[in-house]
Amino acid sequence: MILVTGASGNIGRCVVRQLVEAGERVRALVRDPSSAAFPPGVQACAGDLAEPAGLAQAFDGVERMFLFTPASGCGSVASAARAAGVRRAVLLSSAATQKADPRVNPIAARHDAAEKAVQAAGLAWTFLRPDSFAANALAWAAGIRAQSEVRGAYPQAQRNPIHEEDVAAVAVAALLGSGHEQAAYLLTGPAIITxxxxxxxxGQAIGRPVRFVELTRECALEEMAAHTPRPVAEKLLDYAAKSVHVPPLVTSAVEDVTGRPARSFARWAQDHAADFR
Ligand SMILES: NC(=O)c1ccc[n+]([C@@H]2O[C@H](COP(=O)([O-])OP(=O)(O)OC[C@H]3O[C@@H](n4cnc5c(N)ncnc54)[C@H](OP(=O)(O)O)[C@@H]3O)[C@@H](O)[C@H]2O)c1
Known part of the structure; x- marks a missing residue:
């Protein structure tokens, strides 16, 4: 039995589906099972990662798990899992752990602490360190549907966006295959795109042009702060500003691990065209 946490999220839901397609028995942890739909055969299990004392049922009979880092951190979740008999964890971490200083960057701090917690718990670990998710572009969906426009700072910011199916494919390879223990993978899409x-x-995927309306940094910060903690929004804008001149790395890790090249952003846009129409 494999436990997938964050199972209703962008990555977790793909991990669940790909594990089922591989013939595995899957338990999906969600806070509210009535709000999540999973493929037939998946055991949905209620639990909150912020309250590890209540996760005994979720860990029962589980040897391997896909671990999402909740806002509350992974410390007591990892030790509770190990105590309950879980042996391996594939952790959804972040490229921020190797690109930023955890002392000043909250995203790096959160994931750095999660990695250390998984190691300290004595779990065999694989760390997935994706850079930008292609799915971050879903934040543009309402503006594209309503006005065919994207509003943001730094239109020439360079990205290496990774498709959620590729992050999940690496997770599944690490959960099911050998040779991934004590390995950390910096995961990116196949190419740079602004x-x-x-x-x-x-726009090409939905068959009508999409404008990029450039905002000043201050305007963009105000708009982002409506749904993102301000220190995180500031770090994201700093990162975008820097990437105008310094492109992020592109790695071959997806292909190295799965044997298939990473999907392009154009492919991601086609897969998600319905979200933007
Ligand atoms: N966006 C990026 O570019 C990027 C890049 C690198 C790394 N990351 C990292 O990737 C993660 C986000 O992954 P994602 O996009 O797949 O997530 P997501 O779509 O935001 O989904 C989060 C999932 O976690 C569940 N969850 C949240 N808190 C929980 C808790 N306390 N107990 C149980 N379940 C909980 C949610 O379940 P409910 O249904 O219960 O809400 C949901 O299924 C973050 O850690 C982020 O830092 C993101």
């Missing part, structure tokens, strides 16, 4: 290029690719 934010303006992403808007254009979405």
């Amino acid at each position: 934010q303006a290029g992403q808007a254009e690719a979405i």
